Amino acid sequence: MLQLRGIETFLKAVEGGSIAAAARQLGITPAAASQNIARLEQALGTRLLTRTTRSLALTNAGALYRARVAPVLAQLEMAESDIADLEGQPQGRLRISCAAAFGRNMLAPLLPPFIAAHPRVAVELVIADRPIDALKEDVDISIRYRNALEPGMVVRRIAAVPMVFCAAPSYLARRGRPATPEDLAQHDCLLYRMEADGRVMPWPYLREGTRVVPELKAAAVANDVDTLAMLAVHGAGITRLGWFIARPLVAQGLLEPLFVQAPRGRKVPRIAPEPLEFFLCYRDRQHVPAKVRVFADYLADALRAHPDLQAPQPVPR
Incomplete structure (x- = not known):
């Protein structure tokens, strides 16, 4: 008899690289996931996976079984979705x-x-x-x-997402307000490190339609944007935030946007941070x-x- 729960657990374990990963995806305990696979193997009369303390690998029978049943399970999932579509x-x-x-x-x-x-x-x-x-x-x-x-x-x-360069009033009172993005090279900048590739995200902006990437001096780097916002609020430096994060902080007077208006008495080209x-x-x-x-x-x-x-x-x- 087709062991649908065991098949699903077996395929999730192979895709995720472990029985624990399959358990997380299915919302069950690792012990229950292991039992599902064991019952499937018992019903088939063969071992599908070779388990070690750190990993698992397909046996020859497991590789063959996976190749045959994975498309079947995908078709069953599509059938459920199609019925849901039909019922609206x-x-x-x-x-x-x-x-x-x-x-x-x-x-x-x-x-x-x-x-x-x-x-x-x-x-x-x-x-x-x-x-x-x-x-x-x-x-x-x-x-x-x-x-x-x-x-x-x-x-x-x-x-x-509109982006804004911003800093706390306390920082601007202590270090002065940069007039243009080129001035950021002389200021403490709070930068975001992208976990996808480990690079620090640049701060591009558009000047009269031309994309410019200014040089920055990193005072602190974090892999969480909300943490950078709090560092800025407490005067650690200038950061670049999405407007959906910065807006409430600006409304409370905790941060001030930069480069949104030319300083009095100075003519500078119109700039805008590149949206995200x-x-x-x-x-x-x-x-x-x-x-x-x-x-x-x-x-x-x-x-x-x-x-x-x-x-x-x-x-x-």
Whole structure:
């Protein structure tokens, strides 16, 4: 008899590289996952996996069985999705990965209406800036900025986040206000390190339509944007933030935007920080499950007119 739960656990273990990874994806304990595979092996009368303390490997029989059953399980999942489409009711677990700052500050507040409107969809979030392997981690849809796009995925642009250079009033009183981005080379800058490739993210801006990348002097580097915002609030230096993060801090007087208005008595070219583009990423262009399609359309509509994605207005001084 077909052991569907055992097959699913077996395939997830192979994709994730361990039984523990399969257990996490399926929401069960490692012991239960191990038992599912053991029952499958018993029913087949052969060992599918060679287990060690640190890894697992396919036996010859396991490799053959995987090649035969993986397409079958994929077809069953597609059939469930097609039935959901037919009934007009998206359903099942929707596993979403998202860059940390965007997830905390933008995505989380937008999810409750979607969850309420689709009670048969169980949302699971993976909030992290590290590289995500959508197949191994069983992610249905990812939200990533351009520098962290996942290879081999279908992408859909959903937002261009306005960026602002900003610093605390205490820092500006102590070190002075830079008049142009070139002045940043003489200031303490708080920079973001991208976990996708380990590089420090540059601070490009547009000057009269030309893209310019200024030299920066790093006072501190972090791999979390909200941490950089707090460092800036406490006077550690100048940082570059998405407007959705900076806006409440600016409204409270904790940060001041830079380069939004020419200093009095000086004529300088008009500049604007280059926006940070965000994309939805999913696996298959040919077959998009109803739960993925409905969520993608909902999020795109919700972001289209979001006030925190509109460019900040100049602050008079």
